[in-house]
Amino acid sequence: MQRTLILCKPDCVERRLVGRVLGRFEEKGLNIIAMKMLRVTPELAKLHYAEHVQKPFYPGLEAFITGAPVVAAVIEGLEAIRVVREMLGATSGLQAAAGTIRGDLSSSRQMNLVHASDGPESAEREIDLYFAADEIHTYTPTLTPWLKAADE
Ligand code: CMP
Numbered sequence: 001m002q003r004t005l006i007l008c009k010p011d012c013v014e015r016r017l018v019g020r021v022l023g024r025f026e027e028k029g030l031n032i033i034a035m036k037m038l039r040v041t042p043e044l045a046k047l048h049y050a051e052h053v054q055k056p057f058y059p060g061l062e063a064f065i066t067g068a069p070v071v072a073a074v075i076e077g078l079e080a081i082r083v084v085r086e087m088l089g090a091t092s093g094l095q096a097a098a099g100t101i102r103g104d105l106s107s108s109r110q111m112n113l114v115h116a117s118d119g120p121e122s123a124e125r126e127i128d129l130y131f132a133a134d135e136i137h138t139y140t141p142t143l144t145p146w147l148k149a150a151d152e
Contacts, residue, residue, distance in 0.1 A: 002080040003033070003136075004117045005126040010068035011111040013037075018071050021114055024087060024101055029147040030077035034127075034136040038072060040065050047129055057110070064110055072130040076138070078152070081123055084116045 006025070008018045022032065040048070045062045052058050075084055089096025093106025093113070106113045117123035127136075 001076055001078060002120070002123070003074055003076045003127060004081045004084050004123045005115075005130060006073050006075055006084060006117075007040075007115040007130075008071040008073075009111070009113055009115060010064060010070060011106075011108075012113045013071060014068050015113075017105060017113060020105075021101055022071075022073065025075055025084065028077075028083070028087065030075045030080055030084070031139070031141065032073050033076045033138055034072075034074035034131050036072055036130070036135070037069050038130075039069050042066055044129065048126065060110060074127055074131060074136055078148070081117055081120060085118060088112075088114055088116055 008021055012018055012021055025032065042062055045065050046053055049058065049061060049065075052061060077083065087101055089100025089102040091102075091112060092109040093102040093111075094109070096103035096106065096112075098104065101114055102112050117126050
């Protein structure tokens with residue numbers, strides 16, 4: 001089992017797409033094990049996007065990500081980090097494949113609706129940035145036996 005952090009970004013909230021986006025993960029059989037709405041501060045943005053702070057697009061990214069609330073969630077499942085990234089599609093909505101969340105719903109590189117952790121270390125770091133341990137709830141849905149074989 002893996003855990004990954006997703007953020008429904010301000011464009012996702014403002015465009016009222018949060019339910020559809022979260023529904024895609026639920027339909028796939030992934031578990032939402034933590035969720036909250038918050039306003040990303042400039043300080044949190046710099047921590048979250050530390051690897052991008054020096055890039056030319058960072059000022060615009062910070063203005064965008066702090067410009068309206070986000071919905072943060074922790075998603076759990078088998079190979080969840082890769083599976084969720086593949087469900088999002090390429091960074092730019094114009095390049096993301098049809099059938100992916102960005103490919104179907106976004107036409108922007110910056111306003112690409114959803115962020116997801118890109119590896120195990122970033123997932124751990126990002127989950128810690130947004131959630132305290134007691135805000136994360138593990139459980140086994142009763143339909144689990146209908147989602148995968150017991151030995152998978
Ligand atoms: P995300 O997956 O959250 O990771 C970094 C974010 O920066 C990315 O999604 C986009 O929202 C944004 N981003 C990445 N590259 C660019 C770019 N070249 N110009 C503007 N925004 C970008």
